[in-house]
Amino acid sequence: MAAAGNLEAIGASMNAGNAAAAAPTTGVAPAAADEVSALTAAQFSAHAQMYQAMAAQAAAIHEQFVNTLRTNAAAYASAEAANAASAQ
Template sequence: MSYVIATPEMMATAAFDLARIGSQVSAASAVAAMPTTEVVAAGADEVSAGIAALFSAHAQEYQALSAQAAAFHDQFVHTLTAAARWYTATEIANAAAMRVVLGAVNAPTQTLLGRPLIGDGAHGTAPGQPGGAGGLLFGNGGNGAAGA
């Protein structure tokens, strides 16, 4: 079974890495353009001229395909970057909605027992203060503060 993990940070990093790779490939293609598209015949005979023309034609076709691939790559990076932004916005919206639901679920338990049903405890802030209790069903206790 396959598991896929994706986070907004991972997607943004992938988009940045892909953009960097694309610029390096484009730079290498640009450097190779002149020497490969204008191949000089090795000799003054017809065969040398024909082979040079053939290599130049192949190089020109490569440059055309490379330009199309670069355009596709740029669009892919743009789409991946936009997806990471939308993913981040969705995560923020969902987290806000979950806080409201979690507050409603925890309110009765917090009122009756002084502890949440679900959630992590608060971290201690004053020197030597213990961390708060975690949720009854789910959650970790908070970290205590450093000693005096």
């Protein structure tokens, strides 16, 4: 159960970092009024949007993993308790 809690804290930290980076990275303003600056800013914004989409998928997978780990830890503890009770 402790491992699941640690992983949950890591996931929360990653989610907070991704959320903090979302606005400044997806809304990059062009450095100047020329086409190259506009295209470069658009490239950075597009890349950041793709990253945010992948980060959201990774967060969902991480959450599923933590939930599975918690469920299996509880099942293991229950089985251990049942085995200990039957051994007495």
